[in-house]
Amino acid sequence: MTIYFYKVWQPYGCFSNFSPHGIHIQGTYWSTVEHYYQAQKFVDSIDSVIIPIIRAAETPEEAAALGRCSTRQCRPDWEIVKTQVMRQAVLKKFLTHADIREILLTTGDEILVENSPTDYFWGCGANKTGQNHLGKILMSVREEIRQLCLSTVISAEFMSE
Numbered sequence: 001m002t003i004y005f006y007k008v009w010q011p012y013g014c015f016s017n018f019s020p021h022g023i024h025i026q027g028t029y030w031s032t033v034e035h036y037y038q039a040q041k042f043v044d045s046i047d048s049v050i051i052p053i054i055r056a057a058e059t060p061e062e063a064a065a066l067g068r069c070s071t072r073q074c075r076p077d078w079e080i081v082k083t084q085v086m087r088q089a090v091l092k093k094f095l096t097h098a099d100i101r102e103i104l105l106t107t108g109d110e111i112l113v114e115n116s117p118t119d120y121f122w123g124c125g126a127n128k129t130g131q132n133h134l135g136k137i138l139m140s141v142r143e144e145i146r147q148l149c150l151s152t153v154i155s156a157e158f159m160s161e
């Protein structure tokens with residue numbers, strides 16, 4: 001059965017990038033994946049002064065509004081790197097927080113879909129035809145963590161022999 005998620009307060013809300021699960025990346029703390037993702041749009045761009053402002057945003061909604069401002073200039077390679085940027089942050093989130101890692105692992109092999117009514121790239125959009133890249137990242141992170149757990153168990157058994 002496909003699992004749909006979107007808003008933080010709805011079922012599986014911890015899969016949303018707006019969920020209150022902080023991450024450290026390269027020595028810097030970000031209070032949500034959304035803060036980190038929106039700020040990365042401006043790395044090495046002429047509008048990079050916005051980065052600490054996005055980081056300090058009170059809420060992920062505010063961080064998203066700052067990052068989506070159309071008068072600011074995104075880094076030129078953003079379209080090429082954005083999926084990798086997102087995957088790195090989502091992986092860090094689920095490696096950091098054991099409680100939500102368990103929730104992700106208990107979804108087994110179910111399809112995960114960000115049920116955004118407006119986003120046809122990260123989500124499935126209003127008519128479910130969107131590319132669902134966030135759902136795909138979550139499924140690939142789930143698989144990576146499963147493999148990591150497996151290799152930890154195997155090496156623990158090897159060490160005890």
Ligand SMILES: Nc1c(N[C@@H]2O[C@H](COP(=O)(O)O)[C@@H](O)[C@H]2O)[nH]c(=O)[nH]c1=O
Nearest residue numbers: 006007016017018034037068116122134
């Ligand atoms: N969850 C969620 C959203 N979805 C998130 O928005 C981000 C895409 O931003 P952008 O690339 O700037 O369009 C990405 O993290 C996607 O998961 N958007 C919202 O306005 N509210 C929300 O609760």
